[in-house]
Amino acid sequence: MQTSKLRPFYQLAAVTITRTASIDTTVVNSTNQLKAWKDIPGPSSLPILGQTHHFFPGGELYSLSLPQLGEHLCNKYGPIVRFDELWGKPLTLFLFDAEQSAKLLHSENWLPIRPGFNSLIYYRKKYKRSNETACDLNGLLTDHGEPWKQFRSIVNPVLMKPKTIKLYNAMIDEVALDMIARFIYYFRLKSLRGNNNKIQSDFDMEMNLWSLESIALVALGRRLRCFDSHLPQNSPEKRLIKVVHDIFKSVEALDFKPSLWKYYPTKAYRRAMKSYEEQEILARYFIDKTIEELNVHKRVIAEDKKSVLEKLLEINKDIAVVMATDALLAGVDTTSNTIIGALYLLANNQDKQDALREKIRSVTDENEKRPYLKACLKESMRMMPITVGNARVSTKEYDMLGYQIPTGVEIIMMHQTMAMMEKNYPRPTKYIPERWLVNKDDPLHHGNAHPFAYQPFGFGVRTCIGRRIAELEMETFLKRLIENFKIEWFGPPATTRSAGLNYVNGPYNFIFKDL
Numbered sequence: 001m002q003t004s005k006l007r008p009f010y011q012l013a014a015v016t017i018t019r020t021a022s023i024d025t026t027v028v029n030s031t032n033q034l035k036a037w038k039d040i041p042g043p044s045s046l047p048i049l050g051q052t053h054h055f056f057p058g059g060e061l062y063s064l065s066l067p068q069l070g071e072h073l074c075n076k077y078g079p080i081v082r083f084d085e086l087w088g089k090p091l092t093l094f095l096f097d098a099e100q101s102a103k104l105l106h107s108e109n110w111l112p113i114r115p116g117f118n119s120l121i122y123y124r125k126k127y128k129r130s131n132e133t134a135c136d137l138n139g140l141l142t143d144h145g146e147p148w149k150q151f152r153s154i155v156n157p158v159l160m161k162p163k164t165i166k167l168y169n170a171m172i173d174e175v176a177l178d179m180i181a182r183f184i185y186y187f188r189l190k191s192l193r194g195n196n197n198k199i200q201s202d203f204d205m206e207m208n209l210w211s212l213e214s215i216a217l218v219a220l221g222r223r224l225r226c227f228d229s230h231l232p233q234n235s236p237e238k239r240l241i242k243v244v245h246d247i248f249k250s251v252e253a254l255d256f257k258p259s260l261w262k263y264y265p266t267k268a269y270r271r272a273m274k275s276y277e278e279q280e281i282l283a284r285y286f287i288d289k290t291i292e293e294l295n296v297h298k299r300v301i302a303e304d305k306k307s308v309l310e311k312l313l314e315i316n317k318d319i320a321v322v323m324a325t326d327a328l329l330a331g332v333d334t335t336s337n338t339i340i341g342a343l344y345l346l347a348n349n350q351d352k353q354d355a356l357r358e359k360i361r362s363v364t365d366e367n368e369k370r371p372y373l374k375a376c377l378k379e380s381m382r383m384m385p386i387t388v389g390n391a392r393v394s395t396k397e398y399d400m401l402g403y404q405i406p407t408g409v410e411i412i413m414m415h416q417t418m419a420m421m422e423k424n425y426p427r428p429t430k431y432i433p434e435r436w437l438v439n440k441d442d443p444l445h446h447g448n449a450h451p452f453a454y455q456p457f458g459f460g461v462r463t464c465i466g467r468r469i470a471e472l473e474m475e476t477f478l479k480r481l482i483e484n485f486k487i488e489w490f491g492p493p494a495t496t497r498s499a500g501l502n503y504v505n506g507p508y509n510f511i512f513k514d515l
């Protein structure tokens with residue numbers, strides 16, 4: 001291997017994070033006798049290998065999924081667990097304490113740095129640049145500091161204002177109804193509906209087709225062909241769905257687990273660069289087609305009918321394109337897997353499903369709020385979240401549980417583990433949507449739990465930009481499903497895997513009975 005080929009890898013550290021916030025050590029009280037970093041509990045270290053040998057076959061962390069890793073670390077080492085710097089990965093801290101998470105999230109809420117997409121940052125800032133196609137705007141997933149703030153201040157009003165998002169109600173309902181029609185059509189085909197009405201098709205692909213069709217309609221303002229019954233496997237729609245899975249898998253392999261990609265172009269690194277490129281090409285295909293159509297028709301579109309892309313195009317074309325590309329990456333597996341989790345939990349808790357159906361039927365005004373529906377989704381995200389937690393890089397020194405935490409540490413707040421602790425949510429393994437609704441004197445009242453044990457959409461100025469869209473999509477679709485079908489689960493409990501996000505594994509033993 002020529003050294004020139006390796007050079008970009010050596011340079012990576014320079015591009016990953018630009019710290020613009022000043023170091024403020026006031027968070028550490030100098031009179032405190034704080035214990036040092038090395039005193040924080042964590043797996044033992046060996047010379048050269050550091051703590052990585054624990055991830056090798058026979059090691060205590062070998063082949064654990066991220067949720068399993070969280071549970072193991074918390075049970076064995078306690079609420080704060082240390083991983084030392086190694087192979088280009090900075091100091092990393094796993095946090096299982098809601099109060100400390102609150103402190104960190106509040107304190108890092110000026111220009112928060114969220115780690116976790118370093119390989120995508122590398123692709124967008126270095127790899128593409130070497131292919132002479134890079135642009136300076138890299139988007140919310142990968143920008144930090146002032147560039148992130150500028151970008152976010154432009155897209156926030158378009159994507160986060162509840163009033164603006166409400167304008168998409170009818171469109172999103174149209175997609176939900178088309179998906180229900182597709183379900184009914186497919187389920188009537190004997191080949192897809194086996195004994196006991198059990199689904200025999202790829203249920204996760206079906207849910208991804210729904211989520212892609214929905215996010216594309218909001219982001220681009222156009223219908224794709226996701227519900228076309230003759231959609232080929234190599235269609236841009238199905239390829240995009242597949243490449244999104246591949247990307248999240250790559251992020252876990254390169255950015256969460258020990259990997260040598262920063263020094264050497266490993267196979268996983270090469271696969272990741274190919275996936276990032278393909279996602280960009282496919283997203284651009286849909287975006288360019290949309291812009292072309294807009295230019296040809298030059299229709300005067302009412303403000304409430306404009307897509308996110310059209311609204312952003314009027315402000316800045318580069319931002320419009322990058323935001324649509326990111327929506328077609330971050331808005332697919334997230335909503336589809338949250339819905340699969342919610343359906344699984346409702347199928348296994350028939351009393352809650354009946355209560356939800358009754359509440360949905362009792363609403364006569366479409367604009368009326370649906371607190372029980374929201375509570376069902378909140379409870380699903382508590383028990384089956386798509387991410388194990390949130391993360392920030394410390395830009396100040398902290399006193400955390402008596403330990404001095406330096407700057408530049410990647411701190412992963414393990415909300416999935418915290419949200420399943422009895423002290424945070426009583427009877428944590430039980431699916432109880434009511435906990436989000438009951439009043440203060442009820443021991444289950446969610447306000448009695450620490451609010452920072454549960455943060456499915458993140459926190460503060462860096463919170464998920466797609467949150468309002470995701471909630472609208474999921475509430476609309478879940479409502480239509482529960483209105484139309486009684487959903488049951490057949491066979492052994494579902495298992496999950498982590499591949500960047502948490503996914504429910506097949507077989508998807510759902511039974512959908514017409515009502």
Ligand code: HEM
Nearest residue numbers: 140327330331334335338457458459462463464465466470
């Ligand atoms: C159930 C659905 C979803 C969940 C649970 C979810 C969760 C999250 C979380 C936890 C974060 C990190 C927030 C933080 O660091 O504080 C995030 C960021 C983000 N999400 Fe989502 N997300 C969902 C759907 C979507 C959708 C539909 C989009 C499409 C627009 C989207 C786009 C993004 C983007 C671009 C960011 C980066 C925001 C920034 O750093 O400023 N997400 N999401």
